[in-house]
Amino acid sequence: MNHQPVAATTAQSFFPKVSVVIPIYNGEGDLPDLLSCLLSQTYPKDQVEYLLIDNNSSDRTLSILNTTAENSPITIHPLSANNIQSSYAARNTGIKAATGEIMAFTDADCRPQPQWLQTLIQPFINSEVVIVAGEIVALPGKSLLEQFADKQETLSQKHTLAHKFCPYGQTANLAIRRHIFKTSGLFRPYLTTGGDADICWRILQANLGKLEFAPEAIVQHRHRLTLKELASQWRRYGRSNRYLHELHGIELTREMKTKEYAYILLRWLLKEVPRESLKNLIGKASLVDLLNTPLGLFTGRERSVGQRKAQLPENAKMIEWM
Numbered sequence: 049m050n051h052q053p054v055a056a057t058t059a060q061s062f063f064p065k066v067s068v069v070i071p072i073y074n075g076e077g078d079l080p081d082l083l084s085c086l087l088s089q090t091y092p093k094d095q096v097e098y099l100l101i102d103n104n105s106s107d108r109t110l111s112i113l114n115t116t117a118e119n120s121p122i123t124i125h126p127l128s129a130n131n132i133q134s135s136y137a138a139r140n141t142g143i144k145a146a147t148g149e150i151m152a153f154t155d156a157d158c159r160p161q162p163q164w165l166q167t168l169i170q171p172f173i174n175s176e177v178v179i180v181a182g183e184i185v186a187l188p189g190k191s192l193l194e195q196f197a198d199k200q201e202t203l204s205q206k207h208t209l210a211h212k213f214c215p216y217g218q219t220a221n222l223a224i225r226r227h228i229f230k231t232s233g234l235f236r237p238y239l240t241t242g243g244d245a246d247i248c249w250r251i252l253q254a255n256l257g258k259l260e261f262a263p264e265a266i267v268q269h270r271h272r273l274t275l276k277e278l279a280s281q282w283r284r285y286g287r288s289n290r291y292l293h294e295l296h297g298i299e300l301t302r303e304m305k306t307k308e309y310a311y312i313l314l315r316w317l318l319k320e321v322p323r324e325s326l327k328n329l330i331g332k333a334s335l336v337d338l339l340n341t342p343l344g345l346f347t348g349r350e351r352s353v354g355q356r357k358a359q360l361p362e363n364a365k366m367i368e369w370m
């Protein structure tokens with residue numbers, strides 16, 4: 049995985065047909081901001097189509113999409129994927145209906161920046177590149193949990209691109225050459241988490257091409273606001289690890305023992321709390337610095353719980369094809 053700058057003169061003439069696929073489940077509240085971001089893209093409008101796939105929503109998502117498509121200056125194709133409740137099944141519906149040479153993926157709760165698509169597509173100038181991952185940064189937030197996640201760069205692709213088994217990009221900001229799916233297969237439609245790693249690893253381990261990182265292709269994403277949401281997020285990470293262990297044989301995350309938690313908390317109370325409290329008084333630290341350790345233990349524990357309790361459904365092993 050590399051990051052190779054593209055010459056400006058070359059990039060200015062490279063505009064292949066792109067299909068942007070976005071799965072949506074009960075996304076009524078996200079649609080206004082999302083559509084605004086799509087309208088602001090600098091990529092030539094006649095070279096991009098937006099396939100917005102309703103995944104069995106119970107709100108007004110599909111009706112809003114249909115109305116928007118009729119009056120939009122950009123090409124929007126509203127689709128439905130109601131048979132399987134999975135974002136990966138919805139993405140497969142989009143891929144099959146697409147006409148573009150390159151598939152770009154993001155999510156309904158993401159906010160692609162104006163240069164996102166143009167910057168994400170540039171590395172495909174190199175014919176050996178078949179996957180491009182852009183960067184994911186946090187939307188501005190002021191709550192303690194948002195500050196904690198921002199400090200940890202929880203959403204950043206730098207974590208997935210540095211995965212010790214094999215690099216991969218998250219589907220919140222990812223692009224793949226469409227013809228590759230004919231060889232690799234599509235997403236596993238019954239998988240509920242970990243599908244982005246799975247598709248990238250299947251492509252890379254089959255030596256179908258290279259993965260490139262486009263750090264300036266940015267989408268923004270919300271951090272979790274409550275402990276319940278944070279716990280759900282990290283349990284999903286744990287489930288993903290278990291599923292990928294079953295599918296690809298990656299190592300499971302070691303679970304910490306009770307005495308390890310106790311030791312870290314005691315060290316935090318005796319060393320970190322006095323130090324960070326003093327820094328806070330003189331304006332050189334914040335509350336999130338003070339609580340970084342217990343919050344880190346909380347997320348680590350939730351990830352372990354998710355990993356321990358997860359069991360890969362037999363149908364999640366199935367790969368869908370073009």
